[in-house]
Amino acid sequence: MNTILDEITAERQTLAELGLPPKGRPMHRSDLARAAAALVLSSVEGFAEADWPRVFWPWKQAPFPLGTPRENLLRSAVLIIAAIRRLDRRATVRGKA
Numbered sequence: 001m002n003t004i005l006d007e008i009t010a011e012r013q014t015l016a017e018l019g020l021p022p023k024g025r026p027m028h029r030s031d032l033a034r035a036a037a038a039l040v041l042s043s044v045e046g047f048a049e050a051d052w053p054r055v056f057w058p059w060k061q062a063p064f065p066l067g068t069p070r071e072n073l074l075r076s077a078v079l080i081i082a083a084i085r086r087l088d089r090r091a092t093v094r095g096k097a
Contacts, residue, residue: 012078053066
């Protein structure tokens with residue numbers, strides 16, 4: 001049986017295939033969280049219709065991967081996990097973990 005965690009793991013590969021996060025340029029420390037927020041907003045009809053997700057989308061060179069609300073929530077989960085891991089790595093480097 002497929003669990004949501006399995007789906008999040010699979011969605012990580014989908015994002016990689018879409019080129020997200022983009023490679024080849026330095027990433028701002030808030031990019032992952034901003035991208036996750038954009039995807040969450042895109043799953044809310046009123047925000048999506050008002051084009052709010054694109055306001056938060058951090059990667060102008062990468063197209064916004066609009067999917068179904070469920071797909072966008074799974075993608076946001078992938079990016080949230082990546083943002084947490086990034087914070088953990090930074091804390092370890094700084095000797096705070």
